Amino acid sequence: MGHLTRRDLNAARERLRDQVAHALRAALIAGELRPGAVYSAPALAEDFGISATPVREAMLDLAREGLVEPVRNKGFRVTEVDERDLDQYTEIRALIEIPIVGRVARTAAREELEALRPDAEEIVRAAQRHDLIGYLEADRRFHLGLLGLAGNERLVETVGDLRKRTRLYGLTALDARGDLVPSAEEHLELLGLLLAGDAEGAEACMTRHLGHVRSLWARGGGRPAGADG
Structure with a gap:
């Protein structure tokens, strides 16, 4: 040896x-x-x-x-994911994530929010270079890191599990159509609202983002291969 x-x-x-x-x-x-x-x-x-x-x-x-x-x-x-599954997963995520971003906007320290910027920027770069795995990983870190600022580990685990079940849905088709970059840029918009302390704006942005992601899934051809939010 x-x-x-x-x-x-x-x-x-x-x-x-x-x-x-x-x-x-x-x-x-x-x-x-x-x-x-x-x-x-x-x-x-x-x-x-x-x-x-x-x-x-x-x-x-x-x-x-x-x-x-x-x-x-x-x-x-x-694993197969159907439209009913996606609707239910999106509803649960909305019930959790929308009010949480409002709370984070009101309570998180600026340095905690700024720590999310590298991942928000990497989401956009990965989308621009068609690096789908890099996109998914940066997207996961951003969203779970944001939720983590609320201080509830069980909540982060719950959303993390929901994201795993949908993370590969329609992504290749979205990238081919050029829809991935606009979705990626919404993360920077959300971060800007959080840094401004605009709780209502952050909640509205997250509502729009989740709805946007779900509509992209619907246009993704109904076959898993992924978008995450």
Whole structure:
């Protein structure tokens, strides 16, 4: 084994697992892995040219994110989201996030809000360069970081779970139509209102943003592959 230690091997295994998970997310966004279809770890591993173990571990990571679900003795099924699901998820998010941004506008310190700016700007940059995974990650950090300023960890967990269930819906189609950048820019608009202490304006912006995202989903062709808000 030379100078390799168990720690070195574990670290290499974790890196491979993360790389596979990243590639699978990209395949989900691109529609290469179809909603409702079942994929086995050995078959995917053959495509990657690696052993099945890191692929299985990566798929379990995606299952924890709500993107796939295990199917006994077969593999993993890509999660399907229908219009009724999206309506209900959007309603719950609106009930939580709209009043919370108003509270944050009234109570958060300026430095806490400014800490959100890098993610808001990265959302726009990622949309401009068609980096869909980068867009999703920056979008998640911004929204959950904003909600975190309200001081309720359970609330952040709840919205985080809802976002996982819709995060890949229609994104490729939105990007192809050029609709992703305007949606991304709404995050900077929201941040400006929060910094101005405009609670009513922030609530109105969040209402419009969630409605905008839901209407984009509706135009996304009714197939998961993603927009997040």
